[in-house]
Amino acid sequence: MKRASAAGVLTTTVFYVMCGCIGYLAFGNNAPGNFLTGFGFYEPFWLIDLANVCIAIHLIGAYQVFCQPLFGFVEKWSHKRWPESNFINTEHGVNIPFLGLYYVNMFRLVWRTIYVIVTSVLAMIFPFFNDFVGLIGAASFWPLTVYFPIEMYIARTKMQKFSFTWVWMKILIWTCLIVSLLALAGSVQGLIQSLKTYKPFQTEQ
Template sequence: MKRASFVGILTTTTFYILCGCLGYAAFGNDAPGNFLTGFGFYEPFVLVDIANVCIAIHLIGAYQVFCQPIFSFVESRCHKRWPDSKFITSEHAINIPFYGVYYLNLFRLVWRTAYVIVTAVLAMLLPFFNDFLALLGAISFWPLTVYFPIEMYMARSKLPKFSFTWTSLKILSWACLGISLVSAAGSIEGLIRALKTYKPFKAQQ
């Protein structure tokens, strides 16, 4: 897990820094949110298609990871609140060829389908993908990637206060907090600017 986290964070950090720094150095404030298609041309088509497939795989997987705790929370709460409801608790066995028996819960089917529809409609209503993604990344980056791992490491290692390692880690944590706050401010500014030309169900140019 330690090695996987290191490789994953190092890879994404390298790509983000390269895109951010090189894009700003080359185009300044006019740097597009999508370097492959942000300049008005879509060639080479194969490269753009491969990038879109990778984005789809990444976002579908991330959507599932983030949704499962929400699904589990709502379903467990409903089971506890209405334990006698057959709609919520009943499992219907369906025999699927080459798979076996699949147990279908109607409440789970309706609730999860409704959730996906609502989130899809909200995504179409608010098509500020880059700004929303940047804001969510800024909000989640510091606590999940920096603060909690550093605090857990210091607690587990029982680092003495004001030692060199303790001080270095605290400086790193506070520096990353500053970066997250600046990133969040930039994302909010981008959202405010996008709202001035906002039209429902239309992609922002």
């Protein structure tokens, strides 16, 4: 996990910094959110299709990872709130050929399906993909990628306060917080600008 997390965060950081910094240096505020199609070029079509497939795979995985805490919270709260409900607490065994017995909870199936439908409809109503991704990324980056992992590492290793490593860890936490707040402010500003030309269920031009 340590190697996988390090490789994932490093790769993401390099690509985001390259797109953000180089794009801004080259085009300023007119830098498009999608460098492949933002200039009106859609050839070669196979490259655009391949990029869209990669984005879909990435977002499907990320959607599952980031939704699990919310799913878990709602389901745990519901179990405590209605402990006698069969709809919420009963697991139904379903025998799937070649895979064996799989347990299905009807509440989990219905609640998660409704959640996906609602978020999909909202995504179609508000087609501000880049600004929403920036907003969600900025809001989740600092706590999930920086603060909690570092604080857990400090607690696990029983790191001495005000030691050299402890000080640099804290500097990293506060630096990343400032960067996240600036990114959050930029995303909010972008959403405000997009709302001025907003048309429901239409792709932003």
